Amino acid sequence: MGYVEAIKDFEHGRLADARASTEGVIRDCPTVVPRFVRVYLDIVLPRETIVPPFDREWLVRQISEPIIAGIQESCRYLLEVIDELDGYVDWIGGPETLRGAAAAIQAEVADPSAAMYTTIRDAPLAAVTSWNGPAAADLYRMVPMDQANQLHLAQGYLSTLGDVLRGMADQIETFYVSLSAVIAGVIGAVAGVVVAVATGWSGVGAVAGIVVAIAGALSALAGVAGLVLSTVQTSSNLLVEASNGFGERWSNYMRFATVQ
Amino acid sequence: MPDSIDTDDLRSDANDYWKPWHETVLGYGASLTQASSQVTEADWSRIPGAQDVRAAFGVLLDDVAQFYTDGSEVLEGVARKLLATAQSALEREHASRDQIEQVIKEIEAL
Numbered sequence: 247m248g249y250v251e252a253i254k255d256f257e258h259g260r261l262a263d264a265r266a267s268t269e270g271v272i273r274d275c276p277t278v279v280p281r282f283v284r285v286y287l288d289i290v291l292p293r294e295t296i297v298p299p300f301d302r303e304w305l306v307r308q309i310s311e312p313i314i315a316g317i318q319e320s321c322r323y324l325l326e327v328i329d330e331l332d333g334y335v336d337w338i339g340g341p342e343t344l345r346g347a348a349a350a351i352q353a354e355v356a357d358p359s360a361a362m363y364t365t366i367r368d369a370p371l372a373a374v375t376s377w378n379g380p381a382a383a384d385l386y387r388m389v390p391m392d393q394a395n396q397l398h399l400a401q402g403y404l405s406t407l408g409d410v411l412r413g414m415a416d417q418i419e420t421f422y423v424s425l426s427a428v429i430a431g432v433i434g435a436v437a438g439v440v441v442a443v444a445t446g447w448s449g450v451g452a453v454a455g456i457v458v459a460i461a462g463a464l465s466a467l468a469g470v471a472g473l474v475l476s477t478v479q480t481s482s483n484l485l486v487e488a489s490n491g492f493g494e495r496w497s498n499y500m501r502f503a504t505v506q
Numbered sequence: 507m508p509d510s511i512d513t514d515d516l517r518s519d520a521n522d523y524w525k526p527w528h529e530t531v532l533g534y535g536a537s538l539t540q541a542s543s544q545v546t547e548a549d550w551s552r553i554p555g556a557q558d559v560r561a562a563f564g565v566l567l568d569d570v571a572q573f574y575t576d577g578s579e580v581l582e583g584v585a586r587k588l589l590a591t592a593q594s595a596l597e598r599e600h601a602s603r604d605q606i607e608q609v610i611k612e613i614e615a616l
Contacts, residue, residue, distance in 0.1 A: 339551025343544060350541035355534045362530060369523050372515035373588065389584060396577060397531065403570050407538075410563050411545075418551045474554060481555030488562035492569035496577040 250340050253422065257335040257429055264436040265328050271443050272321045278443060279317070280310040317443060320460050324436055327463045331429050334470060338422050341415035348411035356404040359397060367394035392497070399494040410488045417480045424473045428466045435462035513592040513601075513609070520592075521612055524585035528578045528616075535574035542567050582616055589613045 283306045369390055377383040438459030542564070550560040593609045 337552040339553070339556065340546070340549030343546070343549040347541045347545045350544070351538060354537040354541065358530075359534055362527070366527060371519045371523060373512065373519045376512040376515040393527075393577075393581065393584070396580070400570055400573055403566065407563065407567055407570065410559065410566075414550060414556065414559060417553065417556075421551075421553055478554045481553060481559055484559045485555060485562055488559055488566050492566055492573065494573055496573055496580055 248340070249342065250338060253426075254335055254338060257426065258332060260433060261328050261332050261335070261429060264433045265325060267436050267440050268321045268324050268328065271439055272318050275314050275317045275443055276310075279314050280306050283309045283313075317439070317456060320456055321439060323460065324432070324439065324463055327432055327467055328436075330467070331425070331432060331470070334425055335429075338425075339414075339418045341418045344411045344415040344418075348408040348415075351404060351408055351411075356401065356408070359404070360401060363394045363398045366390050366397065396496050399496075403492050403494070406487060406490070410484050413480070413484045413487075417477055417484075421473060421477050425470070428469045428473070431466035431469070432463050435459040435466070438462065511591065511595040513595050516588045516592040516595075517609065517612065520585040520588040524581050524588065525616060528582040528585060531574050531581055532578035535571040535578070538567055538571045538574070586613060586616055589616075 284302075287302065287306065287309075367390060371390060373383075374387050374390070377386060436459070439456050442456045442459065547557070547560065550556045589609055589612050593606060593613070596606050596609060
């Protein structure tokens with residue numbers, strides 16, 4: 247498995263864990279919340295202070311139900327955020343392959359082509375001096391330099407090809423690093439919700455914890471939005487670079503050898 | 507009519523320089539195509555705009571590869587002209603049939 251597949255598996259895995267935790271909160275809070283509400287009531291409203299036939303469970307339900315609904319709604323929102331991030335993980339491409347192609351173009355085409363320029367220009371062509379007389383021979387003397395120059399025209403475009411490949415690879419990695427940080431933020435938010443719901447009821451403390459956690463998820467999503475915008479901008483720059491196109495044609499020097 | 511053509515020089519220029527250069531430059535186009543064929547659509551990522559960059563890159567790469575193919579044909583054409591000139595000169599000089607046949611074989615080998 248390539249490292250890209252490995253990081254995708256890693257991110258999908260920890261998002262799946264976060265999803266399971268959040269679904270666990272949705273599932274468990276109808277049981278957990280009333281339990282904490284009862285404990286809370288026992289503290290603030292001791293049983294001996296309540297005049298029978300006051301229905302204590304009715305009161306627990308009245309307090310619990312809006313809290314449960316609030317927690318479940320928040321958690322469903324978190325699930326949406328998790329799903330969205332899970333989709334972003336699949337955006338990650340293959341930066342190593344892109345860089346490999348750039349290196350191959352440099353090593354197998356750009357470097358040898360640059361060397362070939364000198365080879366053609368300086369070649370000890372015998373007929374350049376021995377082919378005397380006709381106008382064709384005079385033209386032939388110019389052909390090596392002319393052809394070397396033609397070959398050299400591609401050099402800048404080879405650089406562009408490499409730049410676009412490497413630029414895309416850099417962009418993908420920047421995206422991944424930032425996305426990974428955003429995912430870490432959401433996982434922190436989920437952990438906050440789980441802790442808030444599970445670590446005992448302390449009045450408004452749990453609700454406050456959930457609000458903080460959801461705010462964390464919101465800011466994470468805003469981070470993704472900014473990230474997408476900045477990557478689109480970089481893509482656009484690379485697109486312009488690649489689209490500037492190739493305006494060269496290899497001139498035909500066949501006319502030199504008009505032998506009479 | 508040229509008063510001095512060394513057909514050996516024309517042939518050695520064609521066979522030792524222009525023909526190998528033609529093959530080398532033709533190889534550059536093939537190497538470019540080969541290098542880009544390793545990169546899949548997925549490698550370019552699904553970041554918005556990435557596939558547009560990929561498409562533009564493909565057009566540019568095809569153009570550069572075509573440039574090398576065209577250039578290799580020009581280099582081959584130079585070799586062909588040198589050999590054709592040698593053949594004409596040999597025929598004018600009434601060289602042996604074997605000598606002329608040899609040049610024709612060299613032209614066919616291009």
